[in-house]
Amino acid sequence: MALKKIASFTVNHLVLEPGIYVSRKDTFKDVVITTFDLRMTAPNREPVINTAEIHAIEHLGATYLRNDPQYADRTVYFGPMGCRTGFYLVLEGDLSSKDVVGLVQRTFEFIRDYEGDIPGASPRDCGNYLDMNLDMARWQAKRYLERTLYGIDEAHMVYPE
16 A cells, blocks of 8 residues: 655755744534644754653643633644654644744743643653653743744744745
């Protein structure tokens, strides 16, 4: 059986920079689902995000998004990419990168400023609750905000050719 190349494998990772990109749009019955690529590091050119901080970002980001007044009921998924260079954010709606810049900024500001116990970081609630690094998660969120999200432009919202 010949397998089709999936959309995320057609992106030129040699020139991809941190940003917010529409990875794909899918339609289920009459509902459009938009998947965003929240790219935090330059693939193959910068170090990947370590598992402890990516895990903490996942818990904090998912918690924030599912509590956001505008997007709580539209959030389908927030989780790390296998390559550990960013996250996928899946939302209900036919959306563009511009539509979610504010949401992504608020999410990463929440992570950057978070203090206290990480939501869901207990043996009852998580299968690997000890693998969390809040300090580095906050550092990664701050870096993404400062170098990418504050002042994000069109070039960092459309996949490069």
